[in-house]
Amino acid sequence: xxxxxxxxxxxxxxxxxxxxxxxxxxxxxxxxxxxxxxxxxxxxxxxxxxxxxxxxxxxxxxxxxxxxxxxxxxxxxxxxxxxxxxxxxxxxxxxxxxxxxxxxxxxxxxxxxxxxxxxxxxxxxxxxxxxxxxxxxxxxxxxxxxxxxxxxxxxxxxxxxxxxxxxxxxxxxxxxxxxxxxxxxxxxxxxxxxxxxxxxxxxxxxxxxxxxxxxxxxxxxxxxxxxxxxxxxxxxxxxxxxxxxxxxxxxxxxxxxxxxxxxxxxxxxxxxxxxxxxxxxxxxxxxxxxxxxxxxxxxxxxxxxxxxxxxxxxxxxxxxxxxxx
Numbered sequence: 001x002x003x004x005x006x007x008x009x010x011x012x013x014x015x016x017x018x019x020x021x022x023x024x025x026x027x028x029x030x031x032x033x034x035x036x037x038x039x040x041x042x043x044x045x046x047x048x049x050x051x052x053x054x055x056x057x058x059x060x061x062x063x064x065x066x067x068x069x070x071x072x073x074x075x076x077x078x079x080x081x082x083x084x085x086x087x088x089x090x091x092x093x094x095x096x097x098x099x100x101x102x103x104x105x106x107x108x109x110x111x112x113x114x115x116x117x118x119x120x121x122x123x124x125x126x127x128x129x130x131x132x133x134x135x136x137x138x139x140x141x142x143x144x145x146x147x148x149x150x151x152x153x154x155x156x157x158x159x160x161x162x163x164x165x166x167x168x169x170x171x172x173x174x175x176x177x178x179x180x181x182x183x184x185x186x187x188x189x190x191x192x193x194x195x196x197x198x199x200x201x202x203x204x205x206x207x208x209x210x211x212x213x214x215x216x217x218x219x220x221x222x223x224x225x226x227x228x229x230x231x232x233x234x235x236x237x238x239x240x241x242x243x244x245x246x247x248x249x250x251x252x253x254x255x256x257x258x259x260x261x262x263x264x265x266x267x268x269x270x271x272x273x274x275x276x277x278x279x280x281x282x283x284x285x286x287x288x289x290x291x292x293x294x295x296x297x298x299x300x301x302x303x304x305x306x307x308x309x310x311x312x313x314x315x316x317x318x319x320x321x322x323x324x325x
Contacts, residue, residue, distance in 0.1 A: 050143020083132035
């Protein structure tokens with residue numbers, strides 16, 4: 001059986017006093033304490049345990065799914081309540097949920113106690129799933145009751161919220177790392193191919209993937225473009241969904257040159273205020289006072305239309321002045 005651990009999550013793309021270079025998110029000897037997430041529902045404070053038949057999330061399930069979920073909650077809750085020294089509840093009692101005492105979702109004293117709190121330091125904490133308390137802790141993580149601890153490495157890597165640790169199942173974590181590694185290797189090979197064939201395509205791709213696209217000109221050395229793309233592939237430029245960065249690079253790399261140019265053109269036209277966003281939420285072309293729509297997709301469709309060719313040529317002329325600088 002593979003080990004299940006709570007392991008610190010380190011995002012190497014975010015500076016953390018240099019600790020990220022050593023796969024650490026805190027100094028040795030320090031620890032972070034995380035409690036179960038509490039929320040107010042119907043004027044009552046409840047805890048996100050995954051063991052609450054009155055959890056608002058259950059209302060979004062179909063009748064069949066909700067019935068199955070409640071059955072699972074009942075079996076787990078009655079078992080853990082007894083094992084952790086709470087009430088002995090008869091599963092045939094129609095009022096069984098109200099007989100739960102210790103693991104009641106409103107029992108603040110228990111859910112905020114040191115027994116239930118997670119203390120994460122620089123070392124992985126191995127969950128002993130033979131112990132009821134560790135079974136409960138795993139349940140809390142899987143239910144999203146500890147926002148700072150992701151349910152897996154994959155979730156931690158794709159989260160756009162701060163994650164301090166993740167539930168590490170050795171097999172699943174290894175599979176995730178291998179899958180990401182394969183994607184990055186493929187993207188790296190594609191980057192090498194493009195850099196050898198077309199500096200222009202490399203420029204447009206770099207503009208699309210780097211938030212600071214305006215810094216790249218036609219005179220920018222190929223080595224700098226390559227380095228920016230390489231950092232993107234390895235998740236250093238993307239602040240969320242890092243695991244998807246290599247996949248996104250491979251997707252962009254398949255675009256036709258004219259499509260890459262158009263997207264880069266729109267991005268920089270907004271930066272240089274050739275296109276401006278008005279209070280109505282729409283982008284407008286300053287010269288022609290044309291309404292371009294409220295999304296990047298609508299702007300691209302506008303410029304693609306032969307009817308708007310004069311606007312397109314004017315925008316190209318203005319933006320390329322910056323690209324040539």
